[in-house]
Amino acid sequence: MSDVETPPFKDIVNGALEFTIPIAHKMGVQAVEVRRGFAATSVPAEGNGNHFGVMYAGVLFTVAEILGGAIAIATFDNSAFYPLVKDLRIFFRKPAKTDVRAEATLSEEEIARIGEEAAANGKSDFILRAVVTDADGVVVAETEGLYQLRTHGK
Numbered sequence: 001m002s003d004v005e006t007p008p009f010k011d012i013v014n015g016a017l018e019f020t021i022p023i024a025h026k027m028g029v030q031a032v033e034v035r036r037g038f039a040a041t042s043v044p045a046e047g048n049g050n051h052f053g054v055m056y057a058g059v060l061f062t063v064a065e066i067l068g069g070a071i072a073i074a075t076f077d078n079s080a081f082y083p084l085v086k087d088l089r090i091f092f093r094k095p096a097k098t099d100v101r102a103e104a105t106l107s108e109e110e111i112a113r114i115g116e117e118a119a120a121n122g123k124s125d126f127i128l129r130a131v132v133t134d135a136d137g138v139v140v141a142e143t144e145g146l147y148q149l150r151t152h153g154k
Contacts, residue, residue, distance in 0.1 A: 009034035009074040016073075017066075024062050031070050032101065037111055039070035040103045045096070054095035060141045061090050064130040067104040068147040071128070075111055081118055081149050086125065088145040098135035102143075104128050114149050122151040 013031035017024050027048055033040040043055075043063040050056040065088055072083035106114075110126060117124035125148050132141040 009070070013039075013066075013070045013073055021066070024066060027059055027062060029063050029066055031066075034070045034074045036075050037071065037106045037108065038104070039067045039074065040101055041066050041070065042099060042101045044099045046099075054097055055100065055140075057090075057092065060092070060096060060100065060132055061088070061143070063100060064088075064090065064102040064104075064132050064141065064143040065145065067102055067130050068128050068145055071104060071106055072147075072149060075106065076115060076118075076149055079152075081151055084148050084150060086146045086148055088143055091142045091144075092140070093142065094134075094138055094140045096132075096134050096140040100132050100134055100140060102130050102132045104130040118149045118151060124149050 010031045010033060013034050017029060028044045030042055031039065032042050041063050043059055045055055048055050048059040065085060068085055069083050072081070106128065114124045114126050125146060128145045128147055130143045131139055134140050
């Protein structure tokens with residue numbers, strides 16, 4: 001373990017959301033925990049409902065999709081690489097009537113593979129699976145996203 005403090009990745013992600021993805025910021029999406037290989041985001045139910053009183057599907061999609069960028073910020077060299085989403089499938093499990101939390105993890109082995117491949121080839125695809133739960137811990141959605149880590153200038 002190093003004595004060097006890691007940057008406050010949660011604060012970095014939250015600060016960037018307002019300018020890089022303004023609609024997510026307006027929804028109230030926030031990073032609640034971001035560290036190497038892990039990210040968790042949340043979004044309030046308030047203001048994000050639909051015509052039948054549950055959270056709008058697009059909000060559930062957004063709170064999960066943001067995880068790919070959050071993990072990349074905390075895991076890879078941002079001066080060399082940037083993330084993008086190539087595809088994302090969402091599986092709605094239950095209606096969300098409360099605030100929700102989304103979480104995703106990348107293993108150390110996968111982190112090493114992605115970093116090495118992106119450095120060698122200018123880009124690397126990776127799969128990120130997320131789980132979205134309500135305030136009671138009930139799974140309301142799951143996603144499987146195809147993301148890419150890309151070298152700046154490629």
